[in-house]
Amino acid sequence: MTALGFLYPGHSAEDDYPRIEQLLGSDIRVDLVHTDVVEGAHRVDALQRSGAPERLAKGVEQLRLAGVEAVVWACTSGGFVQGWDGAQEQVRALAVAAGMPASSTSFAFVHAAREIGAARVAVAAAYPDDVAALFADFLRAGGLEVSGVRCAGVVTAAEAGCWGEAEVLALAQAADTPDAQAVLLPGTGLHTAAWLPALEKELGKPVLTANQVTVWEALRLTDRRVHAPGLGALFVREPIVQV
Structure with a gap:
């Protein structure tokens, strides 16, 4: 064990x-x-x-x-x-x-992206713009290229925790770019564990969630x-x- x-x-x-x-x-x-x-x-x-x-x-x-x-x-x-x-x-x-x-x-995202060979990633963040920008900066400091950032402007983790599959998928789709090798959804307040296969099927690429x-x-x-x-x-x- x-x-x-x-x-x-x-x-x-x-x-x-x-x-x-x-x-x-x-x-x-x-x-x-x-x-x-x-x-x-x-x-x-x-x-x-x-x-x-x-x-x-x-x-x-x-x-x-x-x-x-x-x-x-x-x-x-x-x-x-x-x-x-x-x-x-x-x-x-x-x-x-x-x-x-x-x-x-935060480090898990960098290590996981490297693990799957994703050097260029798109960020789908529920955060406000300024917080999402700091996440993108962190990824760049870890050696990743960020192809784009889409923010939902959610103010609290509790609000993010109320999102369902449709909201999570819509954010991921809005953030994705053709050249991104993976889509990242930061925020441990987001439910994603049940929807990972569906997210990857819809986007046609790896999805990394918090x-x-x-x-x-x-x-x-x-x-x-x-x-x-x-x-x-x-x-x-x-x-x-x-x-």
């Missing part, structure tokens, strides 16, 4: 995680701890506070007692708003506090590879060998 730990802010789309655990269909356990959210707004200052080291550290002990082998900060915007260097420091502090490998959803890449990143940290077609191309393709 491999136990994976996640620090998830508030309550929006956390039910994606037991769904993903079921779709993995193997000896994988997903443990989720909710972090405090003082303000759930997609606003830079609020997002920076959500990922403060002391806030993340509060949930670490519970995960450690659960016997997890890696921990991931399951909040895309709470990572990339720190900038590339700040997000790295955030993860380092989390690893020290947890005493185990750690990462965040909760999907977050779990994949935890598996990567524990050196586990799981074949799970229900979770999209990321979970069925052979890894790209980095030269």
Whole structure:
């Protein structure tokens, strides 16, 4: 049994995680701890506070007692708003506090895009424009080319959590560009786990979503590879060998 730990802010789309655990269909356990959210707004200052080291550290002990082998900060915007260097420091502090490998959803997107060989990506963000622009900057800092960004202007994660398949698909389609090798949907507040095959079928290319890449990143940290077609191309393709 491999136990994976996640620090998830508030309550929006956390039910994606037991769904993903079921779709993995193997000896994988997903443990989720909710972090405090003082303000759930997609606003830079609020997002920076959500990922403060002391806030993340509060949930670490519970995960450690659960016997997890890696921990991931399951909040895309709470990572990339720190900038590339700040997000790295955030993860380092989390690893020290947890005493185990750690990462965040922001880095998971970069690593997952590299895994499937997608050097050029389109971003379909529920965020306001200024927050989405910071995500695009983060991806570029990670060596990816961003072919376009489409924003929905959603103010809170709770609002994003109310979206259904039709809204998610419409945003992804609006963001896609002919030259994009994958479409990225940041925001762990969006439900996407149940719709990944349909999204990829409609777009005709890999789709990377926040909760999907977050779990994949935890598996990567524990050196586990799981074949799970229900979770999209990321979970069925052979890894790209980095030269």
